[in-house]
Each structure stands twice: as C-alpha cells, then as structure tokens.
Amino acid sequence: MIDAQTAQDRCAQALDAARRAGADAAEATAAAGSSEAVTVRLGKIEDVERSEGEEIALRVFVGQRSASVRTSDFTAQAFAEMAERAVAMARLAPEDPYSGLVDSADLAGGSRDASALDLVDPHEPSPELLRDRALAAEDAARAVAGVANSEASAASATRALVSLATSEGFSGGYGATTHALYCGVIAGEGGAMQRDSAQRVARHLEDLPPPDEVGRLAGERAVARLNPAKLPSRVMPVVFDRRISASLVNYLVGSMCGVAAARKATFLLGHEQDELMDPAIRIVEDPHKPRGLRSRPFDGEGVATQRRDLIVDGRMFGWMTNRAAALQLGLPLTGHAGKGAGGTSVSNVDMAPGTISRESMIAEIEDGVLVTHAFGQGVNGVTGDFSRGAAGFRIRNGAIAEAVAEFTIAGNLLDMFARMTPANDPETHRAINVPTLRIDGMTVAGDGE
Structure with missing residues (x-):
C-alpha cells in the first residue's frame, strides 16, 4: 500500500492537472486500503480473503x-x-450558489497532524493468527451448553490511508488500522432455533478482548433467546440494552445535520433552543480520542475537528455544518463535513453515565421489557416517528424474566428523548458509546396475553 507522501504527491499532481484543464478550483482525495480476513465454520476454514x-x-x-x-x-x-x-462535465452541470471550497482562513493548520490519535497499529497479524483467533472464538461459543451450530466466526485486519489537498492550500492525510472479531452461533434445533452473535472492533489488536471471551458471549446470548414468549400490546417502560441504545443517539446526531436543516428535513428543526432531554444528560463528541474508531484531525473539507458538547443542559449545541450548509444557514463551520461533496458526519460520541445502576433501573419496573435486538428502518427523520420490530426479555416485578420476540416498539423521538434515563454503565469501545437507557411510556405491540 502507498505511503502518506505518495498519496499527497498524487493529490498535488491531480490539482495541477485540473488547473491546466481550466478549473477555477479543485479538490483531490487519495485513498488506499488493504484488508485480510479469515472465516471459519465448525472448526474448518471457509474463506480467506485479501484485497x-x-x-x-x-x-x-x-x-x-x-x-x-x-x-x-x-x-x-x-x-x-x-x-x-471533469472540467467538461462541470461546464455542463447546473450552477449551485453554495458550491465551492472552504476558504484558506478556515482550513486546519497544525491540527492536521494525526500522530497523537494513535490510529495505526504497527503490527500486522498473519493469516495464521487470524485463523487461530477465529477458531478460538468459535470453539468457546460451541462449548456453551445449548449451542447447536455455528453460523461463522471471522477475524479481520484492515489498513487504510486517506489524503486530501485543495487548491486553497490545504494538504494533509492520515492512516488507520482496524481489527475485528466476530462470532455467530445457533442455539436449539428446528423451528425453535435462535441466532445471536458477538463482535468487537478496535484500532489496535491489543485492545480486543480475548477470542474465547467474544465466542462465549455469542453462545450465551443465543442460548438466552431460546423459547421466546410474546408480549401483550400495551404502554410500558422499555429498557434499551447497550447493544442498541447507541442507535437512539445515532438518530439524534444524524438529525443534527446542517444539510438536513437547510432542506427542512429534520424533526429537530424549530427545537434548537428547546430542552430535548433531562438537563443532567450530556453527550460529548471527541474527534481526537486516541485510538477512536471515528477519530480524525480534520473533516472532509480540511476544517479542523474539535471536541464539543453535542447535548449540554438538555439542549443541542447547534447544527453540524459543511461549507454548503454553513452558507445556507448563516452559521460557522463546525468541522463535520463528510468526504467529497457529501453531507456531514459525526466523530466519536459518548453519553455521560447516569446516576442509577442498570440493576436498580430494572428493579423499579413492575412490568416492562428489555430490548436487546431491534429490526427494520422504521424511523422517520422528518417527523421523528419511531417504530421498530424488537426482541429481548420481559421484565417482571423488577427482574429480567423470559425471552420475548416478535413485538414492535413505537413512539416519537422527541418524546422518547424527553423521557430518557441513562444508567451508569457505559462502555467505551464503540464509535457511539451509550449506557443502558430506560424510556417510560412507550407503545409495545405484540400478540401475547
């Protein structure tokens, strides 16, 4: 794979070619990547992939x-x-009053250096090591009583490099590695089969848990889902497990996109000054988190990224902007531009822990549900209406009871945010880290009694 200097040289050559072809301005992005993955099933190698x-x-x-x-x-x-x-195509394209590059005064300076982010693992695992890790995870999962079969276990390693240069004077780039381990298994047999999995991703191999820990978790999750009952249709408290609680925050930050606000296509429009959540809830974005899965020194337009409170005192900080959105909304650049001519993207996000434990949160619920899986894309980004299929566990008299499946949870995201209570159990290994969340008064639709 090419090095950073070669990538920057290629960007410079592309910009020179654009000027000679008659472009008034130009932006070049060089990207390179390599990946290797080994997949096993039932103790045998199923696939070895290198790209x-x-x-x-x-x-x-x-x-x-x-x-x-x-x-x-x-x-x-x-x-x-x-x-x-490209120049010939541009001359035929329609005019866009918001089209253009970020001014040189707004470009990242010394902050374009990514070395402090520690995103590159210097050690590249061999195919043999990847195989052994995948096998160890699967072996641990199959050793769990009740696990009947394996779907697959896979270990992978990727290496990527991106470089950006603009005719306004910006030039910068950074590399990153990613290590991943996945294990999926089946518990039970015939029509009673239940599937589940476990997965971990990290920038450095040493930050992944042991393979047997990942595999054992996958097996235990699948067995716990056996013999699911059905829920009745009613309004009840819903507890979102950490596996999926991040999706609720992802809907929030995705709706803080300035491009969507400019198009009047977000349910947060008109609520910029409202108290969306309990004032004690704080959500922080940190693009400079060492080894973060979404860490970056500058955004897709060359603007410096910065740590900020996305939600503080229950209110949103504002709109995430790229150049076009900033011009349309009359707002400053926030360092959230995506790559190319796209919209906006958020970096590492963490919700601060609450003051109550997960156990105490559940102990207060007489009748409710713990959601561990959600399905479908039933979220309207314009209205905030939320409706997704789900599975999980019934909560009875303050304790987790039988597995439940085939029900729907519904509400409106604004109402859900207002009633959201976080536990004190956040994890830190995901791109968006959110503790267990409780939301009272959600509509649950099922076929049970």
Whole structure:
C-alpha cells in the first residue's frame, strides 16, 4: 500500500492537472486500503480473503458548477484525461450558489497532524493468527451448553490511508488500522432455533478482548433467546440494552445535520433552543480520542475537528455544518463535513453515565421489557416517528424474566428523548458509546396475553 507522501504527491499532481484543464478550483482525495480476513465454520476454514485498492477522486469547479471523477490509473496521462473530463462535465452541470471550497482562513493548520490519535497499529497479524483467533472464538461459543451450530466466526485486519489537498492550500492525510472479531452461533434445533452473535472492533489488536471471551458471549446470548414468549400490546417502560441504545443517539446526531436543516428535513428543526432531554444528560463528541474508531484531525473539507458538547443542559449545541450548509444557514463551520461533496458526519460520541445502576433501573419496573435486538428502518427523520420490530426479555416485578420476540416498539423521538434515563454503565469501545437507557411510556405491540 502507498505511503502518506505518495498519496499527497498524487493529490498535488491531480490539482495541477485540473488547473491546466481550466478549473477555477479543485479538490483531490487519495485513498488506499488493504484488508485480510479469515472465516471459519465448525472448526474448518471457509474463506480467506485479501484485497487491496487505491484510487484518487478529483472534484473540479468552474465558476459555481462542479463535477467529480475517480481513477485508479496514476500516470500523468491518466491525470490529464481525468481533469479534462471533469472540467467538461462541470461546464455542463447546473450552477449551485453554495458550491465551492472552504476558504484558506478556515482550513486546519497544525491540527492536521494525526500522530497523537494513535490510529495505526504497527503490527500486522498473519493469516495464521487470524485463523487461530477465529477458531478460538468459535470453539468457546460451541462449548456453551445449548449451542447447536455455528453460523461463522471471522477475524479481520484492515489498513487504510486517506489524503486530501485543495487548491486553497490545504494538504494533509492520515492512516488507520482496524481489527475485528466476530462470532455467530445457533442455539436449539428446528423451528425453535435462535441466532445471536458477538463482535468487537478496535484500532489496535491489543485492545480486543480475548477470542474465547467474544465466542462465549455469542453462545450465551443465543442460548438466552431460546423459547421466546410474546408480549401483550400495551404502554410500558422499555429498557434499551447497550447493544442498541447507541442507535437512539445515532438518530439524534444524524438529525443534527446542517444539510438536513437547510432542506427542512429534520424533526429537530424549530427545537434548537428547546430542552430535548433531562438537563443532567450530556453527550460529548471527541474527534481526537486516541485510538477512536471515528477519530480524525480534520473533516472532509480540511476544517479542523474539535471536541464539543453535542447535548449540554438538555439542549443541542447547534447544527453540524459543511461549507454548503454553513452558507445556507448563516452559521460557522463546525468541522463535520463528510468526504467529497457529501453531507456531514459525526466523530466519536459518548453519553455521560447516569446516576442509577442498570440493576436498580430494572428493579423499579413492575412490568416492562428489555430490548436487546431491534429490526427494520422504521424511523422517520422528518417527523421523528419511531417504530421498530424488537426482541429481548420481559421484565417482571423488577427482574429480567423470559425471552420475548416478535413485538414492535413505537413512539416519537422527541418524546422518547424527553423521557430518557441513562444508567451508569457505559462502555467505551464503540464509535457511539451509550449506557443502558430506560424510556417510560412507550407503545409495545405484540400478540401475547
């Protein structure tokens, strides 16, 4: 895979080609990556996969018209042809009053250095090590009483590099590695079968838990789901396990997108000053978290990223902007631009722990449900209406009881945020880390009695 200097040199060559082709301004992004994965099932290797790729994307501007092209041919002739094609396309594109590059005054300076983020693991695992880790996870899962079969167990390692350069004077790049371990198993037999899994992802291999721990968790989860009952239809407290509580915060931060606000396509519009949550709830974004899964020194437009409170005193900080959204809304840049001409993207997000334990939270519930799985995409980003299929465990008289499945949970995200109570058990290994959440008064629809 190419090194950082080669990636930056390619960006510079693409920008030079764009200028010679007649572009008024241009942006080049070089990306390279390699990955290796070993998948096993029932103690035997099922698949060994190795992939590598490199490309460069060029976005050119002719006045307020723009176009983008990509290539994996890095010769001078290919760059010239790419630039000429992009400029020709731009001249035919419609004008966009918000099209353009970030001004040099707003670009990241010294903050473009990613070395302090520690995103690159210098050790690259061998295929043999990946195989052994996948086998160890599967063995531990199959050793759990009640596990009948394996779906697959896989270990993987990836390495990526991205470099950005603009005609406004920005040039920067950074690399990152990712290590992952997955195990999925089946408990029970025939029509009573239940599936579940466990997975962990980290920048450095040493930050992953032991494979047998991941496998054992997958097995225990699958067995716990056996013989599910059905829930009655009623309004009840819903507790969201940490496996899925992050999805609720993801809906929140996704709706704080300035591009959506400019299009009037977010349910948070008009609620910028409202108390959305209990004032004690705090949600923090930290793009500079060492080894963070979404850490980055600058955004997709070259603007410096920064740590900030997304929710403080129950209120949102504002809108996440890229250049186009900032111009449309009359707001400053926030360092949230996605790659290319896309929208916005958020970095590492953590909800601060609450003051109550998960056990105490559940102990207060006479009749409710603990949700461990949610299915479907039943969330309306414009209205905030929420409805998803779910599975989990019944809560009876303050204790977790039998497994339950085939029910739906519904509400409106604004109402759900207002009634949200976090436990004091957050994890830290995900891109979005949220403790167990309790939301009272949700509508549960099932076929049980």
